[in-house]
Amino acid sequence: MxxxxxxxxxxxxxxxxxxxxxxxxxxxxxxxxxxxxxxxxxxxxxxxxxxxxxxxxxxxxxxxxxxxxxxxxxxxxxxxxxxxxxxxxxxxxxxxxxxxxxxxxxxxxxxxxxxxxxxxxxxxxxxxxxxxxxxWGNALNPLDTRTISRPQDGWHEFSGQKSFCSGALDSEMMIASAREAGSETLLVAAVPSARQGISIADDWNSIGQRQTDSGTVTFEKVRVEDHEILADPGPLSTPFACLRPLLAQLILTNVYLGIAESAFNDARYYTLHEARPWHASQVSAATEDPYILGQYGEFWVGLESVRVLAERAAERFDAAWRRGPALTEEERGSVALAVACAKVAAIRTGLDICTRMFEVAGARATHGSLRLDRHWRNLRTHTLHDPLAYKLRELGDWALTQTYPAPGFYS
Missing domain, CATH: 1.10.540.10 (Acyl-CoA dehydrogenase/oxidase, N-terminal domain)
Known part of the structure; x- marks a missing residue:
């Protein structure tokens, strides 16, 4: 295909x-x-x-x-x-x-x-x-600096731990990072997950995203060959290399949008099939309640807005990807703004729907066996790893001073 x-x-x-x-x-x-x-x-x-x-x-x-x-x-x-x-x-x-x-x-x-x-x-x-x-699994997490790399003769020794290593369990390969001993230089490598010295713990027990295996990876004197180090051009070294965090943000935006759409569909099912009209509404069915209809209208506007923003950001990302090493800082900055807008909208709309869905679905939707709260738990768990306030600050800096977001692992 x-x-x-x-x-x-x-x-x-x-x-x-x-x-x-x-x-x-x-x-x-x-x-x-x-x-x-x-x-x-x-x-x-x-x-x-x-x-x-x-x-x-x-x-x-x-x-x-x-x-x-x-x-x-x-x-x-x-x-x-x-x-x-x-x-x-x-x-x-x-x-x-x-x-x-x-x-x-x-x-x-x-x-x-x-x-x-x-x-x-x-x-x-x-x-x-x-x-x-x-x-492939993830053991990069640049904010966790506990893993240290020490140069050897033609290879590097990785030792330490990494947290939030999504998908590392049951993976064949992983991307891992370490700080060079005595410096702030970040080394990123691609290594087999089963390599001697790598231990992947089954210790992920969050309230949400419960099957992402985002637990701890421990490196005990792991041998990482020079040809496994991604150093040319290296992490965030060119505008094209700086597309990496934008792709990460876009992936999460689409996960968030999927959660919001699922919560909406579940709420809609229960409104149509289970919800009863409130006695003061003076209507015969919950589907005729003007307050419920108004909330669905708000949900729909939010979802449609996120869809458009997410699709626009993906198209701009594809255009930037095709540019390859010729991508400029300004072109990369334009993509960063589109991605940030989509992600902010996805978080706000998603949390709103995942919270208010019970107001339109009715009390029966809270039954424990349905676990409809998983939508909120999943979205809330992941959105905390990249604070919304800082994404808005970046967008505000652009809106006010026309300054593009500074490239980093989260922007």
Whole structure:
């Protein structure tokens, strides 16, 4: 399958019309993703209660081939652009935000090798990931500086711990970071998850995102080879390399949007089928209550706004990605603003719907077995890792002084 931006050949449909090959491939990808999402949604409530590693679901993602979605065709992948990849993240987000998170971060880790490393590095990893159906996990977390790198003869020794290592359990490869001993230099490397000295703890027990395995990774004198260090061009060293945090923000934006859409759909079901009109409303059905209708109107405006902003940001990101090393600071800054707007809107709208959904769904929607509170728990858990106030400050700086956000791992 191929999901290229400009199709080069076409197929004839049964009605004689020509259909771009890229559209056929895109439809096939979403058909596959929708089947997976339906399966994920069917067990999401039970797995939210259980926590732990969603092994069967991760294996289903491996078998589907979608772990190669963002890998270019020439390396054995599907060749999707980021708009399509993010749409799949959003689709999974509505079914199970934990799986959307680790799926999206898998593609973020692959992109990290492309943005921070040499072609001789990432080409091989792309090919092996597509062929062997590797899952990539995260042990980067630049705010956790407990892991230290000490130079050796032709290699580096990583020792220390990392927290919030989403998807590290049950992964074949991971992106890890360490501070050079005696300096503030950050080294980022791609290493096999099963390498000697790497211990991945099953210690994630948050109120939300309960199956992201975002626990602790410990490095005990881990040997990291020079060719595994992503140093050319290196972390956040060029405008193109600085697309990495923007992709991370976009992935999360689409996870948040998926959560909000799922909460909306659950609320709508209970309003239509379970909610009873309040006695003072003087209407015969909850669907006729003007206050409930007004709230749904607010929900819909919020969702439509986030959808437009998220799609605009994805399109601008794709354009920047195609620019490659020729990307300028101004072009990167424009993408950063679009991503920040989408993320702020996704957080605000999502938290609003996940909180107020019970006002329109009725008291029966609070039954513990439904676990509809998981929408709020999932969104609230993740949005705390990047404070909204600082994202708004960046946008305010642009609005007032026309200053682009300074590149960093969160902007």
């Amino acid at each position: 191929t999901l290229i931006d400009t199709p080069t050949h076409q197929h004839s449909s049964s009605r004689g019309a020509t259909v771009p090959q890229a559209r056929i491939a895109r439809d096939a990808v979403f058909e596959q993703a929708r089947r997976l999402a339906a399966d994920f949604a069917a067990t999401a409530v039970e797995r939210d209660a259980r926590g732990g590693t969603p092994k069967a679901e991760r294996d289903a993602l491996r078998a589907s081939g979608l772990l190669s979605l963002s890998i270019p065709l020439e390396y054995g992948g599907i060749g999707a652009n980021w708009r399509v990849t993010l749409d799949v993240v959003r689709l999974f987000g509505a079914a199970d935000s934990s799986l959307a998170h680790v799926f999206g971060f898998h593609h973020l880790m692959l992109a990290t090798t492309r943005l921070f490393g040499r072609a001789s590095q990432w080409e091989s990893w792309f090919e092996q990931t597509a062929r062997r159906r590797w899952f």
